[in-house]
Amino acid sequence: MADDSSRKRKVRGRKIRSDRKPKEGRRAKKELARTASSVGERNGDSPLADPEAIAPDPFVETDAVTSLRDRITGWLDADQPVHLIGPTGCGKTALALSAAARRGRPVVWLNGDEAVDTAALVGAHAGGERYEEHDRFVSGVDKKTQIVRERWVDNPLSVAVREGATLVYNEFSRSDPAAHNVLLSVFEEGVLERPGKRGEDRSIDVHPEFRAIFTSNDVEYAGVHEQQDALLDRFVGVHVEYYDDETEREIVRTHVDLSEDDVETIVDATRSLREDLDIVVGTRAAITAAKGVSVFDGENGTDDDELLTDVFTDVLSPKIAGEGDGIDDLRSKISETI
Template sequence: MADDTSRKRKVRGRKITASREQKEGRKAKKELARKAPTDSERNGDSPLTDPGEVVPEPFVETDAVRSLRERINGWLEADQPVHLIGPTGCGKTALALSAAAERGRPVVWLNGDEAVDTAALVGSHAGGERYEENDQFVSGVSKKTQIVRERWVDNPLSVAVREGATLVYNEFSRSDPAAHNVLLSVFEEGVLERPGKRGADRTIDVHPEFRAILTSNDVEYAGVHEQQDALLDRFIGVHVDYYDEETEREIVGAHVDLAEDDIATIVAKTRALRDELDIVVGTRAAITAAKGLAVFDGLDGDGEFDDETLTHVFTDVLVPKIAGENGGSVDDLRSKIDATV
């Protein structure tokens, strides 16, 4: 009888131990679920940005700039994605960010290049989370079970459509068109499908406040891909060209501390070079030249920049645009700049 009681007591002890292991296993599951990121936290590198933080500094607002931005925001209000197209250095990116900030919604930034694929847009699995259950219900037998749960990280497009943010997709046409197939259902059916994601949340319903602004250089620029017509048909195309001379002076003056007359000279020479040269001479080139001239002042006796200094500075600024081109000659470029300035 005593032996039987002892045996029962031992069995009961094993049951208690097993029960404790099961509780620990359940506790581990709950802890894992508690620590799991929520949908709003699965944002990759937290791409959501407050709209007040994205406006470029400095940002110049003239009548020409405001008119163009109002046009962009009008189309966004009509729930149309806007594609800004124009030459490099004309201010497309700054304009896109300003328009996005004016909406007052969070902003998600995405920069296009050859490496952007579908996963870079929507998200992918990023490793896994694991825990271990140790089952010793049967005396002398230890059973260990490892449970691994894959961790999914949303990338910019998924975050933007879910949170109702404004997506600013810079250099859109530098990405492979195949990566953009997921955009078709976003703009047409209002649904984002995330390839590679399993389960009920494979798709995301597009938030009613989601909007997109894309920027691209003109099609003749190197590294630009022609995108699929089915997608381009869903965009509003707004051509952004170089601003008028007054606006360019305001922009340069906001970036460089120079006298108004000096800025007027730099902008006038930049616009003349734009007309005479076969390379792109954008507003950014005028800003860079002004920064150089602020250091290499080269003022003549009349308080104006001398032609030699202007030629040297503009040559330094524009030479990278002919680097690597067949037949591109620095001497030819310098001669053309010298004749123009």
């Protein structure tokens, strides 16, 4: 190994030393460009997820579930965005994630709410990055140049479009319809325009493997916006209802360790309450009630009508919070049904 003195002899003279500065400046520019382009992928912050990582577990695959998922994946194969519509707690999100995972492509998740706007979908400027370039080519002269580059951060839609990922947009109808205008050109012209972005890369050509799955509650739910017809006309709408009793029992069984008889009793009670009450009683309520029974199980288990009434009252009471004496009325109706 050469000693330090031999290395120093190879770099001598002012011209050789000063020539390094422009090279360092160019390297700094390249590093800045590389860093800006990979923003959002550092520190595990990329919206891209491995399909195996997002696949719901556990996930029940009865004939009813498999048939519905095959419809979704079939439309995706036909390059059609799919809009899953149905009541809360019926399994739309798990179904969407399962269908997305089946494609084997990276998945981008987005949750809709009132705060979602166009920037939250496509990206925005996130401050600037600054560095200095020193030029000492002329002896005794130090020329200093400050370079500032605006840093653009791509958000979920831009990443999904560019990378050919499957976008799962949960609670799509809870976002302001104005935020979704950018989707029109994505599904019609195959181009995503990024408002606020300047330069030649203001638009992104849609990757041929890009697909989208949207989930929404029915329009009568609070906080749900009616989306523009021009956009919905480009979707395929798949309505998701509550599953049959066999599937609901299997779903509860995979989430909670209870006897077959207890699971059957809870699911039967859930389905009866769904018919008798004016509030939504989804499959999620059955799972939660089963967890309650497993914790508060007395001597008679699900044969104890009072225990079942207490559990279902606790599970469903948040849906009528703030309605005065509504809890007493709810408990009375649940008791009658059970």
